[in-house]
Amino acid sequence: MRVAFYSPMPPARSGIADYAEALHAPLSLRADVTVNPADPAAHDIALYQIGNNADHAEAYETALRHSGVVVLHEANLHHLIADITIKRRDWDAYLREVEFDGGLAALEFARRVRALEVGPDYDGVSMLRRVLSGARGLVAHSDYVIAEARLAGFTGPAARIPHGAWIAADGPDRLAYRQRLGLDAATPLIGCFGHLKPYKRLAESLRAFQRVVKRQPSARMIMVGEPHADARLEDQIAALGLGAHVRLLGRADAIDDFNGYLAACDIILNLRYPTVGETSGTLLRALGLGKAVVVSDVGAFAEFPDDVCLKVPVGRGEEELLTRYLALLVQRADLAAALGRRAAAWVEHECRWDRAAEMYADFLHAVAAGREWTAPSVASAEPAPTPETPVIIEPAYIRTWASAGEGDGAYVETHIDRLEKTLSLVPPADAPTDRILEMGAYLQMTPPLRTRLGYDEVRGCYYGPAGRTDRKQKTSTVGEEFACEVDLFDAEKDAFPYPDAHFATVLCCELIEHLPSDPMHMMSEINRILRPGGRLVLTTPNIASLRAISAILQGYHPGFFPAYIRPRAEGEEAEARHNREYTPKEMQMLLLDAGFDVERLETGPFKNDPKPELIWVDDLLDRYKLPRELRGDGIYAVGRKTGPVRSRRPAWLYS
Secondary structure, eight states, X not given: OEEEEEOOOTTSSOHHHHHHHHHHHHHHTTSEEEESOSOGGGSSXXXXXXXXXXXXXXXXXXXXXXXXXXXXXXXXXXXXXXXXXXXXXXXHHHHHHHHHHHHHHHHHHHHHHHTTSXXXXXXXXXXXXXXXXXOSXXXXXXXXXXXXXXXXXXXXXXXXXXXXXXXXXXXXXXXXXXXXXXXXXXXXXXXXXXXXXGGGTHHHHHHHHHHHHHHOTTOEEEEEXXXXXXXXXXXXXXXXXXXXXXXXXXXXXXXXXHHHHHXXXXXXXXXXXXXXXXXXXXXXXXXXXXXXXXXXXXXXGGGSXXXXXXXXXXXXXXXXXXXXXXXXXXXXXXXHHHHXXXXXXXXXXXXXXXXXXXXXXXXXXXXXXXOOOOOXXXXXXXXXXXXXXXXXXXXXXXXXXXXXXXXXXXXXXXXXXXXXXXHHHSOOOSSTTOXXXXXXXXXXSSHHHHHTTXXXXXXXXXXXXXXXXXXEEEEOTTSOEEEEEEEXXXXXXXXXXXXXXXXXXXXXXXXXXXOOSOHHHHHHHHHHHEEEEEEEEEEEEBTTSHHHHHHHHTTSOOSSSOXXXXXXXXXXXXXXXXXXXXXXXXXXXXXXXXXXXXXXXXXXXXXXXXXXXXXXXXXXXXXXXXXXXXXXSEEEEEEEEOSSOSOSSXXXXXX
């Protein structure tokens, strides 16, 4: 499908330009997308990102000439229409648009505007009717905006597609930006971001903050954005005696600085009233960074789940409740952190850009084909099947397959907890013909894949010359027989010798850390050979474990196995050493980039060695408000294939 994609794009100073740029890449994986082409008629469908300022004049005027799908980022376009009529000195066009949208009463008021007796009725006349009257379809981020479009007379197909969230691959450095601000790790910090206009409840926020400071004098606030003259923020801060507690930082032109100051905060205020249904990109960035956020309980913001942000009704009691919320979050850092974790988990599930792009592509296909579009469930764009009941494979059974004479017995005993946990993650076969592949197979946990988990075909693979297949056999200590084929190839260079969608499950355990050059080749091939909905079980050491933190702070290498490996005999090639160890966050990003949803991500035991006392590391993490989750020695992840590879060489992994 060829899509004409109309929108301002960076470097335009527009939040919608940032939105369009973030959407464009994943949408281009699902359609042939051209940005701002000269002729929309040369495409199957046109998509118009429309906002309420002059940056959107080209998209708006093109939408009037050529019908397509309109994306309303808010339910009011009056400022845009004023920009393309009044500011062009075309008062007749302005009067026509006001009459078309609001009727004779609105026209009479507009004539007074022309006579300079009053200002335009920006709030009362939304100016939606014209662009919607010819639209083939509508996209909005909230039910609120769709309802306003219906009131404006739109009767066509509409899709509610959540605003994407910017989930930083490696996250801004919270402590570095706190250092810029002259703050230590523990100082409670509240932030207000964006264009600092009065409708963002800035006066109410400052008065509430003044009351919080009386209870918690260490609390601080930053305001990041261009102050509006009507806000008179410096005067308000001085009048409230908050000069030592509130800093106006101005506009952060570099997005890294904007995100860095967001990361430095513990609490984000994203209040506004009145509203026209806008969805705040800043809010989505804050949620993606796992911040405790307080919003006004109005418009599109009221539709956010109650457990990912705190909501303050506008009007009577607003300041009192805002004060109570801020005081609670400032004094109970654990509650603020828990709220932020829920927010980050929610946006990761609901607001990923690839999910938004998938919904866009499906809706555009439906509109172009003239068929009805059915919205996916709120819980997920593609609901995951009910997880299988895990099959418990006891350590005693795993030990029966260890061959002490070959050295396997000692290895299995050292790693028995890891092997047991890994097998507990493997979904049992759900069909008599299901196939499973174990990469790097040593046959230590391979036999139970057939004998206990029920896979019809169990295959192994290992590093070696491509095209060769070895047959491996094993007999357990209780007389069970097992045999499988083990194919040899280079997982970073060779095409895997299996057809597309051949396997139900692939195990890649303690392998990725050995790869020296191109792990995404392996991940791409795993995606190819897995059937849709198939699972990848991925395990590897955790370079962000408590053990690793302790090691590096005491002057040792943090890697679980950083040593070079000596050949066992003269002239023999040494086995592959650990080339790169990963963090749990990186495993999550790796799976997402490779076309998988993350079903499970946890850490746990890796080797049954004596464990040092690391309570002091826990205390250190708490002191600097760093996460204590996912700090076990081994990473255990399960991904479910949901589509093609999303990024063959992601920037976080490749230079």
